[in-house]
Amino acid sequence: MNSELHPGEAADALAEIQQRQQQVIDRATVPAWYWWVVGALMVVLAVGVDTRTPLAIGITVPVFVVGLLAATGVAVRGQLLDARLREGLLDGRGVVAILAFVALIVGISLAIAFGLRAAGVSYPATIGCGVGGLTMGLFGPVLNRLLRRIMLGNRAGVM
């Protein structure tokens, strides 16, 4: 071991290591706008479902598919081009958090949509997906922060 290194310098080196690893994790994290865009696209698709005309479905389905692919491509660009996250940073807790988030959004959207439909309300899927999309926009960044915390906890050099 290097006996000439001052403990303060060792602490500075550890801070540098943490900062650089955070840079990679932050680059790979999807931006907050992504959740709002996906939420809006859900509403677009639901309008097509509620309207039930071939023209509306013909427009909304391609908008949903192309929009989702484009938004996802832009959001994960950092992972595709700059740096791919090391395996093991996102452990089982991260996977559970993502699955729980998806279940929450789908559950809220479907429960509201079927409830409103049973009550005879117009545009039930649109309203259900609107609430689901709003939830996604508001809580997507919360999921991001949770995943970031998990990944930072799994990086090298955590004491």
Next chain:
Amino acid sequence: MARARFDELIHAPTRLSIVSLLAASQWADFQFIRDSVGLSDSALSKQLATLEQAGYVEIGRGFVGKRPRTSARLTPAGRAAFEQHVAALQEMVVRSGSTILPK
């Protein structure tokens, strides 16, 4: 936790930054490393060559469409050396007391 072993090669300031970036990645693009660490192309090439000679880094060259692309990844030996180096730094900090731990 890895066995503590201070690594002079990794500890050089620029190389510490590069290896830290690579430690969180499966691989990282040359331009991303260059821009993140704030080096010129030639300075980064030199540091990567040093790490490659030590067996710590593998350099990959390929194409994205028609554009040439260079990426770097830590080898298992490089990852082990980095983890041992981090353990050595932590040991120094712990021995001196917790007041200088990085935030």
